[in-house]
Amino acid sequence: MAKTFYITTPIFYPNAKLHMGHAYAVTLTDILARYHRLNGEETYFLTGSDENTAKILKNLDGKSTETYLEDLSLNFKDLYKKLSISYDQFIRTTDKEKHWPGAIEMWKRLVEAGDIEKKKYTGLYCIGCETFYMEKDLIDNNCPIHKTVPEKVEEENYFFKLSKYTADIKQKIKNGELSIIPEGRKNEILALLGRGLEDVSFSRPKEKVPHGIPVPGDPEQVIYVWCDALVNYISALGYGRNNSPQTPLLQSREGLPETSLVVREVETNSPSELFDKFWPADVHVIGKDILRFHAAIWPAMLLSAGLPLPKNILVHGMITSGGVKMSKSLGNVIDPDELIKEYGSEAVRYYLARHISPFEDGDLTLESFKEVYNAHLANGLGNLVSRILTLSEKYLEKCPDIPEKSDFMEYFKYYENFEINKAVDYVWNEISELDKYIQETEPFKVIKTDEEKGKKLISSMVLRLYRIARMLNPIMPETNVLLKKLIKENKAPEAPLFARK
Secondary structure, X not given: OOOEEEEEOOOEOOOOOOOHHHHHHHHHHHHHHHHHHXXXXXXXXXXXXXXXXXXXXXXXXXXXXXXXXXXXXXXXXXXXXXXXXXXXXXXXXXXXXOOHHHHHHHHHHHHHOOOEEEEEEEEEEEOOXXXXXXXXXXXXXXXXXXXXXXXXXXXXXXXXXXXXHHHHHHHHHHOOOOXXXXXXXXXXXXHHHXXXXXXXXXXXXXXXXXXXXXXXXXXXXXXXXXHHOOOHHHHOOOOOOOOOOOOOOOOOOOOOOOOOOOOOOOOOOOHHHHHHHHOOOOEEEEEHHHHHHHHHHHHHHHHHHOOOOOOEEEEEOOEEEOOEXXXXXXXXXXXXXXXXXXXOHHHHHHHHHHHOOOOOOEEXXXXXXXXXXXXXXXXXXXXXXXXXXXXXXXXOOOOOOOOOOOOOHHHHHHHHOOOHHHHHHHHHHHHHHHHHXXXXXXXXXXXXXXXXXXXXXXXXXXXXXXXXXHHXXXXXXXXXXXXXXXXXXXXXXOOOOOOOO
């Protein structure tokens, strides 16, 4: 039986155009998904949008809620297509067929466990976070994330007994059953658990979020974000639905381009079979700002419902520009669409993979991007490809025999440890070593005095270049396909792979 791998991104709020942080999260996740497919594992990659939120009501600009959300989900998918994001399903929390049954089933499980109770509550609410804060959690009376003053809200809501699960979650993180990566984020959540969790609001009045999921048995309340958005990770797999083949399942990529984003309705597994196959998730990829929700509230919900916990939560940092958070007021916001338009999606994927750490905040400026692009892609990989394939096309009758497999154990270990930037370092070290080999052996001179020796040198370089192309599969999938095609056809590129800027 084939090994399976299930990986997810957070589902993003549809209240604005996606920014570099979103682009990083989906690219990081895509690279990991592509690696596991390359490693022969049956992989499922989930992404989507969190749409049952009060925030969108402030941004409709005359559109109906449905039209507004549809337009934004298409905007998300457009960016994903440009970045060659090979997701298997895009889940939307407004989807009454695919998502709502899972959220409702989770709610019923929490009720059956005795973990839901209704009570009046007065609290400080940040609409940006869609969460209530205690005064002690504020910084200078502001939300710690959005830096705005929360509004005082008095409501009667249903609450989830989160505090009941503090000790259990703490133990499962300590013993590694729930792995939080990196270690610093693990320590951060353990410190939070050490202070004790407090029960959390799990519903809102219907008038606040009229398009939300009604609470079973109480249509005047809607299920709040935690029991709604977080459940996407299992509702997408069919949790809560009848056993009927109605969900987009694993697509067959046989015969399709490696970068294909085609999602086919495959009627081979029922939703329950999909859930049984892929849950628990192997990795939730999240940003550090939503760590508490994923490492405290989500595990508590799963424990209450009697479901397994995810195996790993990979917590990436934020992308800054010039050392400070991107902000319209500071004029340092970098639009991923504009960067792709200027440099191409492969260059954006390369920069995010190598120059942004998976574990810490990373910096991106237009100046640094251009410098890296010219040095590593135009003058580095692009120049190397042109030199070798020009020699090959001129002096070899055909492409050398390519080995069916290569030894990638050292390279693959970085992916297993989520060290994507080190994996890309490894590839570029191979590029550097091959470039050095050309300089030392000078095949362009040898071929003129010793044809046989010269051809052997060029053949060895072509094979090393093909190995590099294979390693580019998860990182730069379009370059991977093009480069292997050129090598097999024994042709030099007609135009530079990466034109110097």
